[in-house]
Amino acid sequence: MLINKPQFFTLPIGLRYMQGEYNMAYGALAAGSVISLLPVVVLFAFVQKYMVQGMSAGAVKG
Numbered sequence: 001m002l003i004n005k006p007q008f009f010t011l012p013i014g015l016r017y018m019q020g021e022y023n024m025a026y027g028a029l030a031a032g033s034v035i036s037l038l039p040v041v042v043l044f045a046f047v048q049k050y051m052v053q054g055m056s057a058g059a060v061k062g
Helices: 011-017 026-059
Strands: none
Touching: 011 026
16 A cells, blocks of 8 residues: 555565456466465475474474
């Protein structure tokens, strides 16, 4: 609501503005979605081992 300039939009808002009123660029929208999800997937791949270790250590009594 407070950001007026398109270069400062977050990824979900930017993807929303890619949709037209009467048409939809599915290829560009899919590519933008994959690009926006890529950092999250990479971060999860590196952190997954430590998350599992933490959950396992927390489940052991004593």
